[in-house]
Amino acid sequence: MPIEMLMMVNGARTGPLPAGATMAAAAGVRPGTPDRNRDMTHPFDAAIALTPGGEHLFTGATHPAYANMVGPYGGITSATLLNAALQHPERLGAPIALTVNYAGPVADGPFEIHARPTRTNRSTQHWSLELSQQGVVATTATAVFAERRPTWSAPEAMPPGDLPPPADVPPLDWPERLPWTRRYDMRFIEGSIPQPMDGVEQPHALTRVWLRDEPPRPLDFPALASLCDAFFPRVFSRRRVFAPAGTVTLTSYFHADADLLAAQGERHVLGVARGLNYRNGFHDQSAEIWSADGQLLASTHQMVYFRD
Numbered sequence: 152m153p154i155e156m157l158m159m160v161n162g163a164r165t166g167p168l169p170a171g172a173t174m175a176a177a178a179g180v181r182p183g184t185p186d187r188n189r190d191m192t193h194p195f196d197a198a199i200a201l202t203p204g205g206e207h208l209f210t211g212a213t214h215p216a217y218a219n220m221v222g223p224y225g226g227i228t229s230a231t232l233l234n235a236a237l238q239h240p241e242r243l244g245a246p247i248a249l250t251v252n253y254a255g256p257v258a259d260g261p262f263e264i265h266a267r268p269t270r271t272n273r274s275t276q277h278w279s280l281e282l283s284q285q286g287v288v289a290t291t292a293t294a295v296f297a298e299r300r301p302t303w304s305a306p307e308a309m310p311p312g313d314l315p316p317p318a319d320v321p322p323l324d325w326p327e328r329l330p331w332t333r334r335y336d337m338r339f340i341e342g343s344i345p346q347p348m349d350g351v352e353q354p355h356a357l358t359r360v361w362l363r364d365e366p367p368r369p370l371d372f373p374a375l376a377s378l379c380d381a382f383f384p385r386v387f388s389r390r391r392v393f394a395p396a397g398t399v400t401l402t403s404y405f406h407a408d409a410d411l412l413a414a415q416g417e418r419h420v421l422g423v424a425r426g427l428n429y430r431n432g433f434h435d436q437s438a439e440i441w442s443a444d445g446q447l448l449a450s451t452h453q454m455v456y457f458r459d
Contacts, residue, residue: 358383
């Protein structure tokens with residue numbers, strides 16, 4: 152979430168293959184790509200919608216459903232940038248990594264995205280992405296796509312155990328919430344932010360939370376990219392004090408393939424976030440996104456600016 156977006160008051164910053172995925176496959180949509188035939192009334196699809204505007208160029212506009220205190224929620228910006236590469240006619244494979252640098256605020260209104268493949272190898276494809284408004288760069292990004300092939304595979308990280316299912320955890324119900332937080336069903340198992348903030352410093356900032364698009368939507372790569380930023384800054388959880396804060400740079404690694412995304416469908420994912428160090432106005436934030444079946448879908452790390 153960009154720095155200018157997070158000065159907050161009373162708010163923040165499997166089952167069978169889902170029908171949408173089957174329709175996408177039948178329509179020839181490549182796995183993990185937003186289905187252009189999907190009903191665009193879902194706010195997420197409307198928010199990341201892009202129109203080709205020339206060679207390596209797309210145009211779009213911010214959406215009020217994902218508004219933050221100033222401009223859009225950073226996760227929707229990340230998802231929109233990734234969508235530009237996904238919709239590009241030269242795209243090969245599926246995303247495995249995305250780094251987004253929030254250079255400045257994104258104003259409400261139209262924007263342009265330049266998406267260019269900088270190099271294509273046999274197994275990987277590297278992308279340069281840039282979001283600008285009226286000729287001024289607001290956000291830069293790089294992405295790596297890959298052709299995944301069957302190999303030896305094994306997990307090492309394990310999901311947290313003995314957690315209550317989403318149905319047994321009450322949803323976040325703050326009386327005043329920023330618009331983007333209403334686009335997610337958030338059910339905190341641990342590490343929620345009290346309302347009002349009590350200023351009692353905590354020994355750690357660990358959060359475990361069930362997350363799902365609201366209204367429900369089948370998971371794809373843009374939605375996964377957005378979820379990677381759906382955690383409140385760790386400094387809020389650690390200090391329980393609202394202060395100016397926001398993401399400077401965010402890197403997400405996608406461990407999911409098309410089959411894992413299809414199996415997840417519209418169910419809640421488990422988000423786990425923590426901070427490692429807070430020093431001189433910056434802190435890191437690492438997080439994991441786990442499927443409902445205990446598969447690691449994405450891991451992410453970001454550097455956050457904060458001010459006392």
